[in-house]
Amino acid sequence: METRRLEYFVRIVDAGSISRAAQDLGLAQPALSQQLAIIEQDVKATLLHRSRQGVTPTAAGRQFYRQARVILRQVEEARALVRTAEESLAGTVSVGFPNGAAAILCLPLIERLTSAHPQIDLQIVEGYSANLTDMTGRGQLDIAVLYQETAPPGMDAISLWEEDLLLIGPPGAGLGDAVPLDTVAGLPMMVPGKANSARIVLDRALADRGVTANLSVQADSLVTLKKAVQRGMGYTILSWPAVAEEAEAGLLTVAAFTDAKLKRTVALCTPHAVPSTPARDLVAETIRAVAAAALAEGRNPGMRPAS
Incomplete structure (x- = not known):
C-alpha cells in the first residue's frame, strides 16, 4: 500500500469529512473517495461510517488509523535520517x-x-x-x-x-x-x-x-x-x-x-x-x-x- 493513501486516510479521519479533507489536500472529492475505496478494498474491511454529518472510523478504522500514523511517522523519520546523512557528507x-x-x-x-x-x-x-x-x-x-x-x-x-x-x-x-x-x-x-x-x-x-x-x-x-x-x-x-x-x-x-x-x-x-x-x-x-x-x-x- 502506498504511503500517500495512508496519509489520505489519516487526513480524512482528522477532518471528519471527505470533502474537507479533499479541500485540504487539493484533491477533487470523487478522487479522494476513490482512494478511500481502494484502501478499504485492500484491507477487506469497512473503515469509515458515513453520514450527513461526515465520517467516523469504525472499530477496524480506528485500528487502521493508529497503525497508519505510526507508519507515516516512521517514514518521515527515515527521510530525516537520510537527509541528515547526506548533509553530513558535504x-x-x-x-x-x-x-x-x-x-x-x-x-x-x-x-x-x-x-x-x-x-x-x-x-x-x-x-x-x-x-x-x-x-x-x-x-x-x-x-x-x-x-x-x-x-x-x-x-x-x-x-x-x-x-x-x-x-x-x-x-x-x-x-x-x-x-x-x-x-x-x-x-x-x-x-x-x-x-x-x-x-x-x-x-x-x-x-x-x-x-x-x-x-x-x-x-x-x-x-x-x-x-x-x-x-x-x-x-x-x-x-x-x-x-x-x-x-x-x-x-x-x-x-x-x-x-x-x-x-x-x-x-x-x-x-x-x-x-x-x-x-x-x-x-x-x-x-x-x-x-x-x-x-x-x-x-x-x-x-x-x-x-
Whole structure:
C-alpha cells in the first residue's frame, strides 16, 4: 500500500469529512473517495461510517488509523535520517598525492566522488611525498597518500600497496628487462633530492652494496627528470606508475633490478590534528577501494599488496 493513501486516510479521519479533507489536500472529492475505496478494498474491511454529518472510523478504522500514523511517522523519520546523512557528507576534503600514486588514484577517485557524492568539494594537491608529509603534519591536508613504511608522527597510516623502483632510461638505451644494481655506477644518474623517498631507497641500497652512484643532476621535479631522460641526458629511478604513459609510448625504457629489491610502501595517512568528518572518512574509504581495484587489475609492474 502506498504511503500517500495512508496519509489520505489519516487526513480524512482528522477532518471528519471527505470533502474537507479533499479541500485540504487539493484533491477533487470523487478522487479522494476513490482512494478511500481502494484502501478499504485492500484491507477487506469497512473503515469509515458515513453520514450527513461526515465520517467516523469504525472499530477496524480506528485500528487502521493508529497503525497508519505510526507508519507515516516512521517514514518521515527515515527521510530525516537520510537527509541528515547526506548533509553530513558535504564539505571540503583536501588530499595530497605523490606524483606516481596520483597517476593510479586521482582520476578514478574524482570519477567516483563526482558521480556518487557531488556535494563533497574535493581538493587535490600533487607533489613530492616529503613535502606532503610536512603539509599533513601542519594540518594543511585532511588526507595524504605518502611513501611511508610506518605512520609519521601525529598520523595514522594504512598501507595501500608496495611498489618497486625501476631504472628509467632514454629510448633505445638497450637496458633489457633487468639489470644488476651496480649498473647505476656507470650511468649518469639524475635523481631527486635526499629527502625524496626514491632517493632514500636508492642511497640505502647502494650503501648496502658498497656501490657509489654517478650523480650528474639532482632535481626535485618529476617532469624535469622524465623530460631530461627522454632527451638522453641521463637515467633516473622511478616507479612504474610515474612513467607508465611514456614507457608504453616508447618514450622511456624501463628495467628492473636483478639482484636488489628497491621497494617502498604507499600508505594512506590521516593527521591526528585534523578532526575526522563523515566526508573525510568517505574519501579515505574511496581511495582504499580505488587502490584495491588497481591491485586487482594487475596492470602495474612491480606493484603488489603491502607485506
